[in-house]
Amino acid sequence: MGAGIAHAFCVAGTVVVIVEQNEQAAEAARGRVIAALDRTIAKGGTSESLDVLSSRLTTTTDYSHLAPCGLVVEAVPEDFDLKSTALRAVEDVVDDAAWLATNTSSLSIGDLAAALQRPERFCGLHFFNPVPASALIEVVLGPATSAELKRAAQEWAVALGKTPVVVKDAPGFASSRLGVAIALEAMRMMEEGVASPEDIDAAMELGYKHSVGPLRTTDIVGLDVRLGIAEYLASTLGERFEPPRILREKVERGELGRKSGQGFFTWDD
Structure with a gap:
C-alpha cells in the first residue's frame, strides 16, 4: 500500500x-x-x-x-x-x-x-x-x-x-465495513459448501457489477489483514463480524493470499 x-x-x-x-x-x-x-x-x-x-x-x-x-x-x-x-x-x-x-x-x-x-x-x-x-x-x-x-x-x-x-470516524468507516461484511459471508458460504470460490465471486462480479469478487479481493488485500480487521469490527460492532473458521485456519497455515501464493485462490505470479 x-x-x-x-x-x-x-x-x-x-x-x-x-x-x-x-x-x-x-x-x-x-x-x-x-x-x-x-x-x-x-x-x-x-x-x-x-x-x-x-x-x-x-x-x-x-x-x-x-x-x-x-x-x-x-x-x-x-x-x-x-x-x-x-x-x-x-x-x-x-x-x-x-x-x-x-x-x-x-x-x-x-x-x-x-x-x-x-x-x-x-x-x-x-x-x-x-x-x-x-x-x-x-x-x-x-x-x-x-x-x-x-x-x-x-x-x-x-x-x-x-x-x-x-x-x-466509525469502526470500519463505510468501505471496510461493507466490504468485510460481504467477504465474511462469502467465506461462510464456502464453509457450508454453497458454491465454489470461483462461482461466489462470479455471482458478485456478474450480478452486482463488482470489478473483483469478495474472495479474490480478500486474497489481494491479504487474509491476515482481513482477519485483523474482522476481529476489530467484531470487538466494536458485535458478533456479526466474527471471523469464520476457514479464515482463521488459512491464516494459521500461512495461506495469506496473493503475497504467499495461496489463499482462496492459487496465485502463480
Missing part, C-alpha cells in the same frame, strides 16, 4: 519521501515504486520519463528526512500501537503546519489522534489496493479534524485522479 500511495503522488508531480524500517525494506520499496512507474509509462498513463518521475522519489530509514514534507501519510501494518508510534515519530520531526494522515482501513481516527499534539491536523486517507487502479479515496474525519483539512483532503484526492468520499 505504501508503494502504491507513493506511486500515485509521484505521477501527480509531488516530491515523495518513503521512510522504511531498514535499508533492505527501503530499497525494496523503491524498487516496487519504480516498477509501478515504469508500467504507468508503458500504458500511457503519463508523458514524463522514468528518470523525471524517479527523481522525485527518496527512500530512507530516517524520520528526520520527513521534516520538509507538507503531508505525511502513514501506511504501516494495521496495528494500533505500531501506527500510533509511527505517527508520534512523524509529528516530532515535521513542521507544525504539516498535515498528517493514516491509511488505516478500520482503526479509530479519534483514538489515533488522541496521542498527537495537533489532532486537528490529522485525518484518515484510506487508499484502496491496488492504488494505481483504484478510483476511490475514503476521507475519514476524526472528532478534531479541522474543516480546512477536510477540504484539503478532498482536493488531494481529486489531484491524484481519484474520487473522495467523506465519512465520519
Whole structure:
C-alpha cells in the first residue's frame, strides 16, 4: 500500500519521501515504486520519463528526512500501537503546519489522534489496493479534524485522479465495513459448501457489477489483514463480524493470499 500511495503522488508531480524500517525494506520499496512507474509509462498513463518521475522519489530509514514534507501519510501494518508510534515519530520531526494522515482501513481516527499534539491536523486517507487502479479515496474525519483539512483532503484526492468520499470516524468507516461484511459471508458460504470460490465471486462480479469478487479481493488485500480487521469490527460492532473458521485456519497455515501464493485462490505470479 505504501508503494502504491507513493506511486500515485509521484505521477501527480509531488516530491515523495518513503521512510522504511531498514535499508533492505527501503530499497525494496523503491524498487516496487519504480516498477509501478515504469508500467504507468508503458500504458500511457503519463508523458514524463522514468528518470523525471524517479527523481522525485527518496527512500530512507530516517524520520528526520520527513521534516520538509507538507503531508505525511502513514501506511504501516494495521496495528494500533505500531501506527500510533509511527505517527508520534512523524509529528516530532515535521513542521507544525504539516498535515498528517493514516491509511488505516478500520482503526479509530479519534483514538489515533488522541496521542498527537495537533489532532486537528490529522485525518484518515484510506487508499484502496491496488492504488494505481483504484478510483476511490475514503476521507475519514476524526472528532478534531479541522474543516480546512477536510477540504484539503478532498482536493488531494481529486489531484491524484481519484474520487473522495467523506465519512465520519466509525469502526470500519463505510468501505471496510461493507466490504468485510460481504467477504465474511462469502467465506461462510464456502464453509457450508454453497458454491465454489470461483462461482461466489462470479455471482458478485456478474450480478452486482463488482470489478473483483469478495474472495479474490480478500486474497489481494491479504487474509491476515482481513482477519485483523474482522476481529476489530467484531470487538466494536458485535458478533456479526466474527471471523469464520476457514479464515482463521488459512491464516494459521500461512495461506495469506496473493503475497504467499495461496489463499482462496492459487496465485502463480
